Amino acid sequence: MTLLGRTRELAVVSNVLRAAGEGRGGVLVVRGPAGIGKSALVTAAVEAAPHLRVLYATGTEFESDLPFAGLHQLCQPVLERLAELPAPQATALGHALGLDTGPVAPDAGLLVGAGLLSLLTAAARTRPLVCVVDDAQWMDPASTAALAFAARRLSAVPVAVVVVVRDGDDQGAGPDVLTRLPELRLEGLPEREARELLDAEVRAPLDPRVRDRVVAEARGNPLALLELPRTVGPAALAGGYELPGGSVSGALEASFRQRLSLLPPPAQAFAALASAEPTGDPDLLRRAAREMGLAVDVAGLVEETGLVSMGVRVRFRHPLVRSAVYHATSPGQRRAVHRALAAATDLAVDPHRRAWHLAMAADGPDEAVADELERSAGQAQLRGGVAAAAAFLERAAVLTPDPVRRAGRLLEAASAKRAAGAPETALQLVSVAESAGLDRRQRALAGALRARTAFDQRQDAGAVGLLVQAARSFAEADPATAREALLEAYAVALYAGRFADPDAVPQIAAVARSLPAGEAPTRPLDLLLDGLLTLATRGRAHAVDQLRRGVAMSVDDDDAPLTSGYLWMAASAAHELWDEEGFRLLAEQQLARVRRAGAVAALILALGTRALSHVHTGRFAQAQVLVGEAHRVADELGVPPMLTVPVIIAAWQGDEPATTRIVQAASADAAMRREGGHLSVMEYATALLLNAQGRYGEALDACRTAVDLHEQDVRVWLLPEFVEAAVRAGRRDLAVPVHERLREGVELLRSDWAAGTVARCAALLAEGEEAEEQYRAAVEHLSRTAAAPQLARAHLLYGEWLRREGRKREARERLRLAHDAFSGLGATAFAARAARELAATGERARTRGATGDEQRAQLTAQELQVARAVAAGATSKEVAAELFLSPRTVDAHLRNIFAKLGITSRRQLRHLPLPAGPRER
Numbered sequence: 001m002t003l004l005g006r007t008r009e010l011a012v013v014s015n016v017l018r019a020a021g022e023g024r025g026g027v028l029v030v031r032g033p034a035g036i037g038k039s040a041l042v043t044a045a046v047e048a049a050p051h052l053r054v055l056y057a058t059g060t061e062f063e064s065d066l067p068f069a070g071l072h073q074l075c076q077p078v079l080e081r082l083a084e085l086p087a088p089q090a091t092a093l094g095h096a097l098g099l100d101t102g103p104v105a106p107d108a109g110l111l112v113g114a115g116l117l118s119l120l121t122a123a124a125r126t127r128p129l130v131c132v133v134d135d136a137q138w139m140d141p142a143s144t145a146a147l148a149f150a151a152r153r154l155s156a157v158p159v160a161v162v163v164v165v166r167d168g169d170d171q172g173a174g175p176d177v178l179t180r181l182p183e184l185r186l187e188g189l190p191e192r193e194a195r196e197l198l199d200a201e202v203r204a205p206l207d208p209r210v211r212d213r214v215v216a217e218a219r220g221n222p223l224a225l226l227e228l229p230r231t232v233g234p235a236a237l238a239g240g241y242e243l244p245g246g247s248v249s250g251a252l253e254a255s256f257r258q259r260l261s262l263l264p265p266p267a268q269a270f271a272a273l274a275s276a277e278p279t280g281d282p283d284l285l286r287r288a289a290r291e292m293g294l295a296v297d298v299a300g301l302v303e304e305t306g307l308v309s310m311g312v313r314v315r316f317r318h319p320l321v322r323s324a325v326y327h328a329t330s331p332g333q334r335r336a337v338h339r340a341l342a343a344a345t346d347l348a349v350d351p352h353r354r355a356w357h358l359a360m361a362a363d364g365p366d367e368a369v370a371d372e373l374e375r376s377a378g379q380a381q382l383r384g385g386v387a388a389a390a391a392f393l394e395r396a397a398v399l400t401p402d403p404v405r406r407a408g409r410l411l412e413a414a415s416a417k418r419a420a421g422a423p424e425t426a427l428q429l430v431s432v433a434e435s436a437g438l439d440r441r442q443r444a445l446a447g448a449l450r451a452r453t454a455f456d457q458r459q460d461a462g463a464v465g466l467l468v469q470a471a472r473s474f475a476e477a478d479p480a481t482a483r484e485a486l487l488e489a490y491a492v493a494l495y496a497g498r499f500a501d502p503d504a505v506p507q508i509a510a511v512a513r514s515l516p517a518g519e520a521p522t523r524p525l526d527l528l529l530d531g532l533l534t535l536a537t538r539g540r541a542h543a544v545d546q547l548r549r550g551v552a553m554s555v556d557d558d559d560a561p562l563t564s565g566y567l568w569m570a571a572s573a574a575h576e577l578w579d580e581e582g583f584r585l586l587a588e589q590q591l592a593r594v595r596r597a598g599a600v601a602a603l604i605l606a607l608g609t610r611a612l613s614h615v616h617t618g619r620f621a622q623a624q625v626l627v628g629e630a631h632r633v634a635d636e637l638g639v640p641p642m643l644t645v646p647v648i649i650a651a652w653q654g655d656e657p658a659t660t661r662i663v664q665a666a667s668a669d670a671a672m673r674r675e676g677g678h679l680s681v682m683e684y685a686t687a688l689l690l691n692a693q694g695r696y697g698e699a700l701d702a703c704r705t706a707v708d709l710h711e712q713d714v715r716v717w718l719l720p721e722f723v724e725a726a727v728r729a730g731r732r733d734l735a736v737p738v739h740e741r742l743r744e745g746v747e748l749l750r751s752d753w754a755a756g757t758v759a760r761c762a763a764l765l766a767e768g769e770e771a772e773e774q775y776r777a778a779v780e781h782l783s784r785t786a787a788a789p790q791l792a793r794a795h796l797l798y799g800e801w802l803r804r805e806g807r808k809r810e811a812r813e814r815l816r817l818a819h820d821a822f823s824g825l826g827a828t829a830f831a832a833r834a835a836r837e838l839a840a841t842g843e844r845a846r847t848r849g850a851t852g853d854e855q856r857a858q859l860t861a862q863e864l865q866v867a868r869a870v871a872a873g874a875t876s877k878e879v880a881a882e883l884f885l886s887p888r889t890v891d892a893h894l895r896n897i898f899a900k901l902g903i904t905s906r907r908q909l910r911h912l913p914l915p916a917g918p919r920e921r
Contacts, residue, residue: 006037006041006186009041009184009186010041010044010045012028012184013028013030013041013042013045013162013184014045014048014049016028016160016162017045017046017049017052017130017160017162018049019160020052020124020128020129020130020154020158020159020160021049021051021052021128021158022158023128023156023157023158024155024156024158025154025155025156025157025158025159025160026154026160026161027151027152027154027160027161027162027163027181027182028160028161028162028163028181028182028183028184029136029163029164029165029178029181029182029183029184030042030162030163030164030165030183030184030186031165031167031183031184031185031186032166032167032185032186032187033166033167033221034166034221035221035222036186036187036188036220036221036222037186037222038164038165038166038186039134039164040222041186042132042134042162042164045162046130046132046162049130051127051128052127052128052129052130052160053123053124053127053128053129053130054129054130054131054132055074055075055077055078055123055129055130055131055132056073056074056131056132056133056134056313057070057071057073057074057131057132057133057134057139057143058070058073058133058134058135058280059133059134059135059136059137059138059139059140060135060138060322061138061323061326062276062326062356062360063138063140063353063356064138064139064140064141065140065390065391065392066140066352066353066356066391067096067140067142067143067352067389068096068097068098068112068140068142068143068146069140069143069353070133070139070140070143070144070147071096071097071112071116071142071143071146071147072097072098073280074131074133074143074147075093075097075116075119078119078120078122078123079097079099081119081122081123082094082099082119084118084122085115085118085119085122085877086118086877086878086880086881086887087881088111088595088881089111089114089115089118089880089881090115091111092111092112092114092115093111093112093115093116093119096112096115096142096146098349098350098351098352110149110603110633112142112146113145113146113147113148113149113150114149114150114880114881114885114886116146116147116149116150117149117150117153117154117157117885117886117889118880118886118887118888120150120157120159121157121159121886121887121888121889124157124158124159128158128159128160129158129159129160130159130160130161130162131147131159131160131161131162132162132164133147133161133162133163133164134164135164135165135166136163136164136165136178137165137166137167144177144178145177147161147163148177148178148180148181151163151181152180152181153885153886153889155889155892156888156889156892157886157888157889163178163181165178187220188220188221189220189221189222189225190220191220193220194220194225197222197225198225254324256307256321256324256325257324257325257328259305259307260305260307260324260325260328261328263301263302263305264298264301266294266295266298267298267301267302268329269292269294269298269333269336269337270289270294270298270299270301270302271302271307271308271325272325272326272329272333272334272337273285273288273289273292273294273337273340273341274302274308274314274316274322274325275316275322275323275325275326275329276326276334276337276338276341276357276360277314277341280313280314280315281313281314282310282311282312282313282314284341284344284345285299285314286299287343287344288337288340288341288343288344289340290344291339291340291343291344292336292337292340307321308321332363334360335360335361335362335363336361338357338358338360338361339357339358339361341357342354342357342358342361345357351372351375351376352376354372355369355372355373355375355376355392356373356376356392358372358373359373359392359395359396359399362399364399365399365400365401366399366401367399367400367401367402369396369399370396370397370399370400370409371396373392373393373395373396373399374392374393374396374409376392377389377390377392377393377396377412377416389413389416390413390414390416390417390425391413393409393410393412393413393416394409394410394413394417394429396409396413397409397410397413403436403437404439404442406433406436407433407436407437407438407442408442410429410430410432410433410436411429411430411433411442411445411446411449413429414426414427414429414430414433414449415449417429418449418452418453423453426449426453427450427453430446430449430450433446434446440473440477441473441474441477441478443473444470444471444472444473444474445470447466447469447470447473448466448467448470448485450466451463451464451465451466451467451470452467452488454466463489463492464489464492464493464496464500464501464504464507464508465501465504465507467485467486467488467489467492468485468486468489468504468507468508468511470482470485471483471485471486471489471511472511472514475511475514475515475516476516479515479516480523482511482515483512483515483525483526483529484525486508486511486512486529487525487528487529487532487565487566487569488565489504489508490505490508490529490532490533490536490569491565491568491569493505493508494572494677494711494712494713495675495676495677496674496675496676496677497675497676497677497678497679497680497709497711498676498679498680498705498709498711499674499675499676500676505533505536505537506537508533509533509536509537512529512530512533523553524550524553524554524557524560524570525560525561525566527546527547527549527550527553528547528550528551528554528566528569528570528573529569530546530550531543531545531546531547531549531550531573532547532569532572532573532712534546535547535576535712536712539744539745540576540744540745540746540748540749541744541745541748543576544577544745544748544749547573547576547577548577548579550570550573551570551573551574551577551579551582551586552582554570554573554586555582555585555586555589558593562593562594562602563602564602564605567590567594567602567605567606567609568605568609570586570590571583571586571587571590571609572712572713574586575713575716576712576713576716577749577751578716578746578749578751578753578754578757579749579751580616580751580753580785580786580787583613583616584613584616584786586609587606587609587610587612587613588610588613590602590606590609590610591606591607591609591610594606595882603630603633604630604633604634604642607626607627607629607630607633607642608626608627608630608642608644608645610626611623611624611626611627611630611645611649612645612648614626615645615648615649615652615789616786616787616789617786617787617788618652618787618788618789618792618825618827620649620652620653620825620826620827621826621864622868623645623649624646624649625864625865625868627642627645627646627649628862628865629865629883630642630645640669643662643665643666643678644666644678644681644682646658646662647659647662647663647666647681647682647685648681648684648685648688648717650662650685650689651685651686651688651689651692652688652692652789652825652827653826653827653828653829654689654692654693654827654828654829654830654831654832655828656689656693656829659685659686659689662682662685663682663685663686666678666682667679667682670682676709676711677711677713677714679706680706680709680711680714680718681714683702683703683705683706683718684703684706684714684717684718684721686699686702686703687699687700687702687703687718687721687722687725688717688721689829690702690725691721691724691725691728692827692829692830692833693829693832693833694728694833694836696724696725696728696729697725697729699721699724699725699729700722700725700726700729700731700734703718703721703722703725704722704734706718707719707722707738710741715741719738719739719741719742719761720742720757720760720761722734722735722738723735723738723739723742723761723764723765724761724764724797726738727764727765728764732765735761735764735765736765739758739761739762739765742757742758742761743758743762746758752781752782752784752785753781753782753785753787753790755777755781756777756778756779756780756781756782756785756787756790756791756794757778757782757790759774759775759777759778759781760774760775760778760782760790760793760794760797762774763775763778763797763798763801764797771801772801775794775797775798775801776798778794778797778798779791779794779795779798782794788821788825789821789822789825789827789830791821792817792818792821792822792825792827792830793818793830795814795815795817795818795821796814796815796818796822796830796833796834796837798814799811799812799813799814799815799817799818799834799837800815800837802814803815803837803840803841808841808842811837811841812838812841812843815834815837815838815841815843816838816843816845816846818830818834819831819834819835819838819845819846820846822834831845859897859900862883862893863893863896863897863900865883866879866883866890866893866894866897867894867897867901867909869882869883870894870906870909870910871909871910873910876890876891876894894906897909
């Protein structure tokens with residue numbers, strides 16, 4: 001393919017390759033319609049950079065649902081480096097590539113992406129590397145996601161990734177994850193260059209009017225200009241007859257089909273085999289040819305056409321050639337081709353591709369093939385390919401003769417489609433299954449799937465009723481599954497908050513009571529469900545024992561499900577118990593388990609829970625680091641960012657602009673999506689900030705609605721804010737009943753956090769000696785906790801009360817404690833409030849100076865994360881595994897950290913008090 005008129009574009013691609021050669025890394029997506037010269041451009045740039053090692057992968061239509069098929073092509077030549085990766089990354093990547101068939105979490109996508117980055121980095125140690133991915137619009141989603149993950153993290157790595165995507169016609173814009181990468185779009189050649197190219201290709205005289213028409217219809221497409229003269233006769237060119245119509249890609253495919261039709265049938269069959277075998281493995285192709293009884297010399301006939309080259313790897317001249325050959329093959333011949341490829345594929349090495357070829361070879365229902373597809377779907381699910389699992393299950397359902405079993409596989413495919421982010425397709429598959437007739441259990445599964453999908457799409461509180469209905473259907477045959485559906489229904493109702501049906505929780509409780517009696521529940525899930533329902537219907541005092549046992553078992557249960565609903569309910573139960581130790585342990589262990597398993601779907605929740613445990617202790621910088629990671633994960637998954645935790649951090653830090661910005665954006669979004677729980681958190685954060693600033697009337701107005709709702713989860717934080725705001729705003733009448741609600745059942749909890757908070761609120765409502773007694777009790781209880789911000793607030797309120805009592809000397813002591821504590825925590829609004837109170841006693845608050853390290857060091861959130869892990873003794877490999885980075889990237893971060901901190905070794909880092917990182921915006 002000529003590069004006429006592509007000087008600028010060639011320079012762009014070459015610059016990316018040059019960056020890799022210089023150790024800076026680079027990524028580029030080359031886009032354009034079929035035949036525009038994308039592959040030729042990239043090939044020319046790569047050939048001009050012989051110092052680079054090249055890895056290739058090519059997407060194919062019929063393998064677009066086969067998980068990690070593209071990644072397998074790309075990584076095959078460098079798999080000897082797999083042992084150099086951090087263990088979790090090596091395991092996840094090994095599973096993805098089919099090197100290990102053991103179980104792994106179904107959401108290991110980020111670990112696979114991090115593993116790919118580490119593998120490419122390791123392979124580039126001796127020679128810079130470029131990965132060329134052609135026809136990425138047909139690459140399987142799992143491979144594309146892993147590639148995009150790695151490509152966005154190539155800074156300071158001698159690796160370039162160049163991705164070629166065909167768009168235009170009916171191809172769309174290619175995979176969504178590629179749209180966020182730097183790109184180069186190729187347009188048609190200018191008219192002058194197009195004329196020159198055509199003139200160079202056609203040596204016979206050409207009628208100027210015909211030439212103009214050819215140039216106009218080709219629209220500057222180089223491949224069209226080159227191919228048309230080869231497929232129409234001189235008379236047609238001279239007189240302008242028989243010029244093909246339709247799209248450029250259609251015309252080109254017709255051109256290729258015409259040239260292949262001149263081959264004898266055996267050679268056409270070999271070409272069809274090559275088009276259906278995407279890895280380009282010549283040995284596999286020869287074995288398949290023998291299965292079809294084809295002579296060895298037919299490969300040479302195909303190669304003579306110039307459309308296919310046979311070497312170390314079988315390559316088509318252009319991706320459209322492969323497409324043209326495959327689609328030109330008759331259905332019967334295509335099934336024969338896939339049957340031969342299945343027979344030639346090693347079952348032990350590549351069972352999933354073999355199953356897929358068998359499925360493509362089937363001409364009717366075939367239970368044996370359907371079984372093999374179902375097994376492959378299970379492995380695809382374990383390897384992280386939920387979209388692939390859905391495709392396998394859907395195809396298995398089509399091939400299943402038995403109607404009942406077919407319906408079951410359709411429901412499994414629908415569940416996988418939902419997990420893969422295709423809710424509409426999931427609902428269509430449910431409808432197909434329902435039209436065929438379902439048994440009682442299948443109807444319950446269908447109902448639960450409809451409910452979960454409705455909640456995914458609209459955060460629809462109506463999902464509660466559907467899940468309850470499903471639980472009723474499961475009740476007799478499968479009580480354990482019924483209870484799981486009820487816990488999920490409870491979580492949905494809690495999420496919906498003020499928008500939930502008021503009868504939702506009573507209905508859930510009624511169904512739970514109606515379940516068949518059996519052995520005492522032993523699962524943490526059962527204990528949590530019973531305890532939470534008791535809490536909601538009878539109050540904390542009646543629920544304490546069940547909740548305490550459920551939390552304790554959840555902390556110790558390494559086999560607990562890593563679903564978002566279960567993780568959230570366990571943490572929520574610890575909160576309702578005011579159990580700071582249980583909450584901390586759950587937060588630590590949940591995050592560690594989610595990281596180890598690579599359960600990315602639950603990672604954002606686990607990061608948020610751990611961040612909240614840091615907020616509780618006043619470690620706002622550490623919480624912000626986790627929030628930053630959660631934002632990056634959300635970006636990788638294409639889901640909305642977590643806003644509830646950052647708004648709480650911003651409020652504690654007294655950052656009014658950030659708090660207001662998040663509250664306004666999140667409140668509008670939550671109201672639209674009917675996420676009542678999120679609205680309550682926004683109202684709590686607003687009240688917290690306003691109380692810190694001493695704007696009590698506004699704080700009271702901000703949180704009154706949420707307080708009246710009696711919502712679980714947020715009330716532990718919210719009720720004390722309301723009591724303080726109401727008392728200081730002169731509305732004791734409102735504060736007293738809320739304090740009673742706060743106090744209810746607390747004496748049974750054996751929690752210094754709860755006792756200290758209740759005493760602090762009681763002191764606000766008391767007078768004289770009783771008030772002082774309560775303030776002293778609050779300080780005493782909270783001093784025994786890790787809740788540094790709450791202890792500082794007790795000192796602040798006590799100091800304010802002492803000043804109003806005229807006891808200035810004692811007030812100064814308390815206010816100094818509060819001011820120093822808040823200043824050290826970075827709670828600027830509370831610190832300013834304490835400073836104002838100190839000034840009213842005649843003392844000026846001391847300004848807390850920064851240490852030398854803090855003055856030198858302004859670490860980014862990622863650098864702070866790396867620094868803390870290394871300071872704790874982790875190796876670069878271990879940090880890379882935890883943070884989804886490559887070890888080389890960790891080392892690059894360490895060099896920056898050392899420079900900013902003025903140190904030269906890891907040992908020095910371990911002895912430094914690490915500074916707070918910048919705020920995540």
